[in-house]
Amino acid sequence: MNFINPIYYGVEGIKEINKYIQSYHPSKIVFLVDENTHELCYPKIITEIESSAEIEILEIDSGEHNKNLYICINLWEALTELKIDRKALLINVGGGVLTDMGGFVANCYKRGIPFINIPTTLLAMVDASIGGKTGVDLGSHKNQIGNFVLPQLVHVDVGFLTTLPTEQILSGFAEIIKHGLIADKKYWEEIIRLDDRNPDYLEPLIKTSIEIKKKVVSNDFTESGLRKILNFGHTVGHAVESFFLENNTPILHGEGVAMGMIVESYISMKKGFLSYPEYEEIKLYISSLYPKLNLKKDYFDDIFSFMQNDKKNVNREIKFVLLEKIGQAVYDISVEKELIKEAIYLYIE
Secondary structure (H helix, E strand, O other), X not given: OOOOOOEEEHHHHHHHHHHHHHHHOOOEEEEEEEHHXXXXXXXXXXXXXXXXXXXEEEEEOOOHHHOOHHHHHHHHHHHHHOOOOXXXXXXXXXXXXXXXXXXXXXXXXXXXXXXXXXXXXHHHHHHHOOOOEEEXXXXXXXXXXXXXXOOOOEEEOHHHHHHOOHHHHHHHHHHHHHHXXXXXXXXXXXXXXXXXXXXXXXXXXXXXXXXXXXXXXXXXXOOOOHHHHHHOOHHXXXXXXXXXXXXXXXXXXXXXXXXXXXXXXXXXXXXXXXXHXXXXXXXXXXXXXXXXXXXXXXXXXXXXXXXXXXXXXXXXXXXXXXXXXXXXXXXXXXOOHHHHHHHHHHHHO
C-alpha cells in the first residue's frame, strides 16, 4: 500500500483531479467549503473542473470551534438528504479544520466515499491536508476522534494564499519552522534567512516541507514510531490551544505550536539533548515572529490536564518529542511535571 497521498501543484493538480473524475465517474461531486473558501476559492476551482456529474455544495462555518461531531452529524444528514451514494466524490476546499473534518466525514459516510483535498491555507498545505490524518475535537480536546485515511490526491495551489490575512500565513509558517527543526538543519537555516513571507517566496519552502512530511509518513503511516517527530511543539501547543478554546478565546494553531516549540526546546536543553546556543537561536527567532501568548502561572494545572490527554502518552506518562540538535528529533521521551512547569513558567515570565 502507498502510505502517502499523491500531491500535485498548480495546473498539474487540476489536470489530475479531472483525470481522476474521468476515470472514476462519480455519481455526484460534493464540495465542502466554509464561508471564506466558498466566496474566494470555489469560483476559481469550479470553472476548471471537467465533469458532467451533478454538483452539490455544503458550507460550514470556519473556525476550530466548529470542528466537532455535531457538525459532522449535520454533514452526514445533509449528504443523506441529498441522496449521496457510495459512488460520489467529496472535494474538501479549505484549511486544516475543513480538510481534517472533511476526510473524517467522507471516510465514515456509508463506510467510506473517496475524497480529494484542496488546501487553501499554508497550514493545510504543509501539514493538515497531507499524510492521511483526519478527525475532530472532542469538547476542547484536540483531534480526539479520528482515523488514518488517505485522500485520492491533494491539489496545492499557492495562489490561494493571497486570500489569507498575515496571521494565517504565520500560523502555517510555524509548521514550516517545525520541519526544519526536526529534520533538516540546512532547511532551518534557509527558513531563518527568509525576510518575506509572501506566496512567491513561500512556494519553495512549501514543497520542501511537504517532501519532509511525505518522507516521514511513508515510513510510519499510523504513527507508531518515527511519525511522532511531526508532533514537536504540539504536546504543549495543543494543550494551550485547547485551554484557550475552552475559555472561549481561541488562538490560531500556529500560535500554540510556536509557544510549544520554545517550551519544548527548553525542555530538550534541560534534558541534556539540545545545546544552550541552539536553544537561544530557536527561542529568539520564534519570539521575533510570534507575540507571546497571554498566559498566567495560575493556568498551568489546566494546561497540564490537557497534556495528560495527549495521544502520544503511554501508561499515564506524558511523552514528548524533543530536539537532540537542530535538524534531529527524538520521540517518546518522558518529562516530569516539574520540568514542564519550569519551562512554561519561564515562557510566561
